[in-house]
Amino acid sequence: MAKTSWGAPVELERMQATNLIELAGLCTGICDFDKSFNRILGFMLSYFLDLLPLMLRKMKTKDSFYIRLINPMPMSYLDQIASPTLVIDEKITRANLEKMANKAIAQGKKLVPHWKTAQSRIIGNWAKDYGIREVTASSISLAEYLCGQGWDCIHIAFPFNIREIPRLNRLATKQGISVQVVNSATAKALAEGLTEQVEFFVELDAGYGRTGIQSTDEAELEAIFKQASGSEFLKFKGFYIHPGHTYYGKDMDKIHLESQEALAKMKAKYLHRFPKVVTRLGDTPGCAVREDFGGVDELGPGNFVFFDLMQVQLGSCTKEDIAVCLAVPVVDIRKDRKEILIHGGGVHLAKDVLIYENGSKNFGEIVLLNDKGWTIPSHISFVKSISQEHGIIQASDELLASIQVGDLLGILPVHSCMTADCMGSYLSLDGQRIDHAEGRIN
Numbered sequence: 001m002a003k004t005s006w007g008a009p010v011e012l013e014r015m016q017a018t019n020l021i022e023l024a025g026l027c028t029g030i031c032d033f034d035k036s037f038n039r040i041l042g043f044m045l046s047y048f049l050d051l052l053p054l055m056l057r058k059m060k061t062k063d064s065f066y067i068r069l070i071n072p073m074p075m076s077y078l079d080q081i082a083s084p085t086l087v088i089d090e091k092i093t094r095a096n097l098e099k100m101a102n103k104a105i106a107q108g109k110k111l112v113p114h115w116k117t118a119q120s121r122i123i124g125n126w127a128k129d130y131g132i133r134e135v136t137a138s139s140i141s142l143a144e145y146l147c148g149q150g151w152d153c154i155h156i157a158f159p160f161n162i163r164e165i166p167r168l169n170r171l172a173t174k175q176g177i178s179v180q181v182v183n184s185a186t187a188k189a190l191a192e193g194l195t196e197q198v199e200f201f202v203e204l205d206a207g208y209g210r211t212g213i214q215s216t217d218e219a220e221l222e223a224i225f226k227q228a229s230g231s232e233f234l235k236f237k238g239f240y241i242h243p244g245h246t247y248y249g250k251d252m253d254k255i256h257l258e259s260q261e262a263l264a265k266m267k268a269k270y271l272h273r274f275p276k277v278v279t280r281l282g283d284t285p286g287c288a289v290r291e292d293f294g295g296v297d298e299l300g301p302g303n304f305v306f307f308d309l310m311q312v313q314l315g316s317c318t319k320e321d322i323a324v325c326l327a328v329p330v331v332d333i334r335k336d337r338k339e340i341l342i343h344g345g346g347v348h349l350a351k352d353v354l355i356y357e358n359g360s361k362n363f364g365e366i367v368l369l370n371d372k373g374w375t376i377p378s379h380i381s382f383v384k385s386i387s388q389e390h391g392i393i394q395a396s397d398e399l400l401a402s403i404q405v406g407d408l409l410g411i412l413p414v415h416s417c418m419t420a421d422c423m424g425s426y427l428s429l430d431g432q433r434i435d436h437a438e439g440r441i442n
């Protein structure tokens with residue numbers, strides 16, 4: 001094992017520090033180290049203070065020379081957590097990406113994940129390791145955030161808002177981009193306003209009435225194609241269906257088959273006019289469990305990157321597949337009521353909830369944090385109510401027996417996309433900050 005200049009053991013592999021909290025820890029460590037070295041340490045400390053501005057600039061990466069030299073103890077990511085923090089397990093995230101990518105490849109489909117879940121450039125780089133070349137954004141802001149990261153194309157899968165055409169033109173000068181069109185008024189505005197190449201999907205109504213054109217509405221479809229044919233910039237790319245009613249717990253196979261058939265019909269009908277037309281189908285419950293996607297060209301699920309308790313309930317994954325958990329500090333314990341009060345509420349978790357048959361509510365399930373990540377206890381404890389900042393855990397006897405005020409607990413979220421959006425950043429298990437488009441560092 002390597003040693004520092006004063007002989008303390010150094011585990012080079014695990015050493016890292018990314019912020020001032022670690023610097024503070026370092027100073028404390030130095031002061032306590034050994035009284036007989038006080039004078040030497042005093043000298044070293046003044047030397048260290050001289051170097052501080054330079055070190056602060058250089059110590060942003062875990063490979064920093066200064067961190068390797070001076071940090072005698074490897075730090076746990078847990079030492080960085082004082083307030084609610086979204087923790088990400090890279091291994092689980094990569095396994096989720098790899099599994100879906102392999103499924104798509106095995107069926108000859110292109111996987112274009114919806115990046116509304118992760119909303120991160122760094123996690124985007126992990127996705128590229130599995131051959132993923134394109135992503136979907138839920139807004140033009142997210143598309144702007146992901147622009148310039150080497151994506152072949154970013155699709156904005158929200159019915160396009162024509163007030164954003166100037167932003168779209170700016171984005172399209174730098175990035176392959178496609179948008180979602182659900183009416184001829186939007187197609188007309190795009191045809192008139194675009195100054196750069198932009199492709200578009202026509203979104204078809206999957207049958208639950210959220211968005212999209214009825215596939216039988218030929219007049220509207222023709223009106224859209226007519227607008228596009230008059231533009232040198234607006235190009236038809238294909239048909240898109242998001243069968244979101246798989247979330248309502250109805251017959252998943254039936255829903256997916258209906259969507260596949262609708263896409264196949266549309267492709268067959270328009271192929272002679274648009275020989276390059278593609279079809280895209282995307283939702284996590286369907287893509288996670290089904291193996292056969294028929295003639296669909298592209299898959300566009302998003303939540304599978306992290307999964308969550310809602311997906312566990314729908315049968316898309318197990319709790320072990322959930323890649324993020326919210327670390328929250330314990331602020332009070334009520335043993336008489338078997339309750340634990342945490343700093344972690346709606347502004348951190350979002351307000352998504354599972355409601356059971358007996359009427360009880362679950363805003364997230366408790367996991368036990370450790371230096372390597374978290375474990376799922378066999379005795380279930382869950383967040384039974386939340387307000388803006390507060391959360392109240394219904395705790396098992398086992399949890400109550402082991403917990404103290406000031407401890408940290410992990411919460412598996414009900415809806416990971418919303419929790420990530422609330423939190424605006426991630427902390428990895430090796431103590432690195434991972435970006436999120438919302439960009440808030442706690």
Ligand SMILES: Cc1ncc(COP(=O)(O)O)c(C=O)c1O
Nearest residue numbers: 114157242282283284301302303
């Ligand atoms: C248009 C569209 N496509 C794809 C997705 C991804 O679906 P999921 O969250 O089930 O992965 C969504 C999710 O909201 C969506 O709105």
